[in-house]
Amino acid sequence: MLNLSFRYDQTAVRLQVEGLPDFSAGHGDGILGIISGWRLQLVASPELEGKREHLQALMATVLPYARHRISGVKRAFGDTASAVVISPDGDKHQLLLRSSQPNIPPLTLHLDHAELADLVRCLDALRLDPRVQVPWELPIDHPLPRKELAERVPLSQRFGAPFIGGTALALIAGLSLLLPVPRSSEGTLPPANSTTPEQTQSSSNR
């Protein structure tokens, strides 16, 4: 049977994918349609290997993370149940990989910016390779919602201006309450001892 193997190299990362053409999907001889295994070599890290599901999980986690990083948003992708979790770690990126086999502790790798860029380039090269016809089901790169972008702005910067504005408004409102109300000549009450026309009339009747 025709076994295919494709390799994607960058300075610090090497990704190798093996598999077979999917003849049921009408693929030709040189087209990889079924992934039987993959290997990922990162400089100064143990070699990783797995099945198609693991590679899918790696792509579905790392590529959205890179999409957010290019917009300056630093947030983790993946949760406690995910096979792959990537999160910012200071100037680096922490990649946590959980094995599907029992009793194997998760592997944690720390990638610098250059290594992450290499990994992203290798994954991009694989998913866009016309010789690999695998439906990856990855999210398309879209502009991020305003809410996510707002989170990259520090709280002090985000709420600083509204806070100062609100405080200034409250201060001005408070000071304006302390000012005496101006007396107008028409609106003033008559003095208490002044006699009204009715009082004058009643006194004359007596």
Add this chain to the structure above:
Amino acid sequence: MTLKTVLGRRGLERLDLLLLVVESLDLNGGEAMLWTTQQLGLQEQFPNRVELWKRRCHNPLRRATRRGELSAFDAEAMLRLLCSMASRLYPLLHQLLSSREPEELNLQRWALLDQRLRDLIEERMNPRRGAVQRLLQQEQSQPIQRELVFSLALAAGDGGIDRLRASLLDPTP
């Protein structure tokens, strides 16, 4: 996927700033850009340096800024040019971002980039703008420069253009 909508103010600023970083990394950046436009078949849009400069002047942070919007067609061409330049300069970007490079050497590389970028910004950007002042202040400029170089590294390669395009279309937070 191509750019179908017009870039907003932030997108234009960022696109031009990333091209400025490319020029700081490549001493012969202006010529290299023109040569790359020919390689990409964009010579009708950018037949010479002046045409490219005119498109870049839509950046509102420029000293000589142009009114009006940059068309989606021109923005897409500039995006392709930028990503192609980023791919060409990727080894240099990798060196700058790698923690495995000799520290002293990398500090010198960053200092050189900082100096060139500062010179270009002072020459071409409006210094009265707050964003330009931030780029020129030592403490604030370093993390911004690092993010810009990292963005260029993520924009390089096959899928980089889609990523960068989406980020340039991000709304203003």
